[in-house]
Amino acid sequence: MxxxxxxxxxxxxxxxxxxxxxxxxxxxxxxxxxQPTMWGLFFEDINMGADGGLYAELIKNRSFEFESPMMGWKEQKNPKASVLVLNRQDQPENPRFIRVKTEGGKYGLTNEGFRGMGVKQGVGYDFSVLSRNVEGNLTLKLELIKPDGQVLGTASLPLNSTDWKKHSVRFTSNGTEPKAKLNVWFEGTGTADLDMISLFPQDTWKNRPGGLRADLVQLLADMKPGFLRFPGGCIVEGMDLSNRYQWKKTVGPLEGREVAINRWNKEFKHRLTPDYFQTFGLGFFEYFQLAEDIGAEPLPILNCGMACQYNTAEVVPVEELDPYVQDALDLIEFANGSTDTKWGKLRADMGHPAPFNLKLLGVGNEQWGPQYIDRYVVFEKAIKSKYPEVRLISSAGPNPDGEVFGFLNGKLRSLKADIIDEHYYRKPEWFLENATRYDDYDRNGPKIFAGEYASQSKDVASPENRNTWLCALSEAAFMTGLERNADVVHMASYAPLFAHADGWQWTPDLIWMNNLQSYGTPNYYVQKLYSTNKGTxxxxxxxxxxxxxxxxxxxxxxxxxxxxxxxxxxxxxxxxxxxxxxxxxxxxxxxxxxxxxxxxxxxxxxxxxxxxxxxxxxxxxxxxxxxxxxxxxxxxxxxxxxxxxxxxx
CATH class of the missing domain: 2.60.40.1180 (Golgi alpha-mannosidase II)
Known part of the structure; x- marks a missing residue:
């Protein structure tokens, strides 16, 4: 520095x-x-960006599907009571639930939330649970508490069904606390099964039940972004193919969305996060809805049959790509299809009969090598045959230069790709020195998506990186070159978007948050000044x-x-x-x-x-x-x- x-x-x-x-x-x-899409947003569930961040759920491990089923929960023991984790074979996407049996006395479970629960005085909170009585009758007594045990709000909820049923109750917090916890006490004598234990604030974005944190969405809306890229990022690829992001597992009823370990869970030794999982309460429907809310074009990125090449580098044989390609075709139907189609009907059933008007789709995230080109051409042929109007985003790899970049750039240009996604995480010097990067690009070739960039104050992926003014200033200088070359550069987005102060893995990041507060970095204000002063x-x-x-x-x-x-x-x-x-x-x-x-x-x-x-x-x-x-x-x-x-x- x-x-x-x-x-x-x-x-x-x-x-x-x-x-x-x-x-x-x-x-x-x-x-x-x-282009209207010139300045946009890149979202990835890194740094607790979704669960514990943008997605407003306060209960961690609500369905007991984490690697350790009771992670996030602490048993308040009683010798006359017990809890068992059970597994139902008929619901493979969400098999686990708990069975609580009590013969009286004080027994309960405490959930710690995501580094605590941020609760606000005077705000209402919606508690819900899927449960069934096995025998007897139990009543839940809920207590929202401070770390010292002071009670912030209470409610009672009788469990009165012998079949699986959603029970809910609303109560109000009498104080503000960033590190609250929830006690769930079981009163009475009996046995009950419970799943999907949930707590949401009422003051979500647009006051949607089970929705998003309003302050975070407002920061995005204020930018007037041209597009929203989701769900990432390396999270698209997964550590291996079994861990890849599968959009079909993120739509439909919440209890049917299969929890997955977050690939950032153990990526960085300096920031191991063993409790980092994805519940997909923020799934593809919610991403499309968010993009619509803030006036941004949706830009989903799909796995192309390749896991992260920094991890396993696992690939699907080209001749076995059909399920991956079909996922892409089905996603376009989900976004744009009529309600008479299978996936268009699901969109309508979720509350959005009108199409989302998807125009852009990414094939792979940050892949490289001949194996990427081999798979890209398969996707391109299938998608363009059925949906020629959809423009495809292709990968130029993780770096803005070198042999890997040169190979991909040459191949994709020869294939007449629609848009090539270039990434650059570099020091401020690089950004200041490369404001002319696109001045000599071919005006008749593929367009450019500056899909991930951020000036690094220390080193790439260093935990010591900070969102300094010098970094932001260097980005502002570089962006004059992006804007000057708008005939070549059609899209650009800083990355990553969010970081939780108590749960981050990567720095720097555009917006920082804790359980109650959020703020834009100097880099955020640079992005906002560009996006709100775009011009035509x-x-x-x-x-x-x-x-x-x-x-x-x-x-x-x-x-x-x-x-x-x-x-x-x-x-x-x-x-x-x-x-x-x-x-x-x-x-x-x-x-x-x-x-x-x-x-x-x-x-x-x-x-x-x-x-x-x-x-x-x-x-x-x-x-x-x-x-x-x-x-x-x-x-x-x-x-x-x-x-x-x-x-x-």
């Missing part, structure tokens, strides 16, 4: 002689169209008739926004000194005399946001005076500036 900061300082001082060069925006020479066409912005790509540590892009008739400028001053520029807007007769200016900056390259200071690095908005068709801008040191000015006809 210090070495790089010194380099920036030196470059900034050297650049002072050029600080007064005028910038020219050719408003009358619009270039490439900017690229405009040339020049200095000395040259593109502005890092000389004197200045980076720039410009766009035209047709609906609002505004010119939008994005300017990054990566130097340690202020820069003053006159901006001439050529090709317009008049501008409104007031514009808007958004500035994101910090005097400390290592500055980060936190739960205590969630907006330490966040944009400021101010009115900008406009004279004629010129702007006078002073760019603060190490700053990202967005300007909007309206053209008057």
């Amino acid at each position: 210090q070495k790089w900061y010194t380099t920036v300082l030196a470059l900034g001082l050297a650049g002072q002689v050029f600080a007064q060069n005028p910038l020219v925006v050719k408003v009358n020479q619009p270039k490439a169209e900017i 066409k690229v405009l040339p912005i020049l200095s000395n008739n040259q593109l502005i790509t890092g000389k004197d540590q200045l980076y720039a892009s410009a766009t035209w926004d047709e609906p609002t008739k505004e010119v939008i400028l994005k300017l990054v001053n990566a130097s340690s000194q202020p820069q003053t520029h006159t901006v001439n807007l050529e090709g317009v007769k008049k501008l409104e005399n007031k514009g808007k200016r958004f500035t994101l900056k910090s005097s400390e390259p290592g500055a980060v946001n936190s739960f205590d200071q969630p907006k330490q690095v966040s944009p400021t908005e101010e009115e900008l005076a406009v004279k004629g068709t010129k702007l006078n801008l002073t760019l603060a040191p190490q700053s990202f500036t967005v300007v909007r000015v309206k053209v008057v006809k």
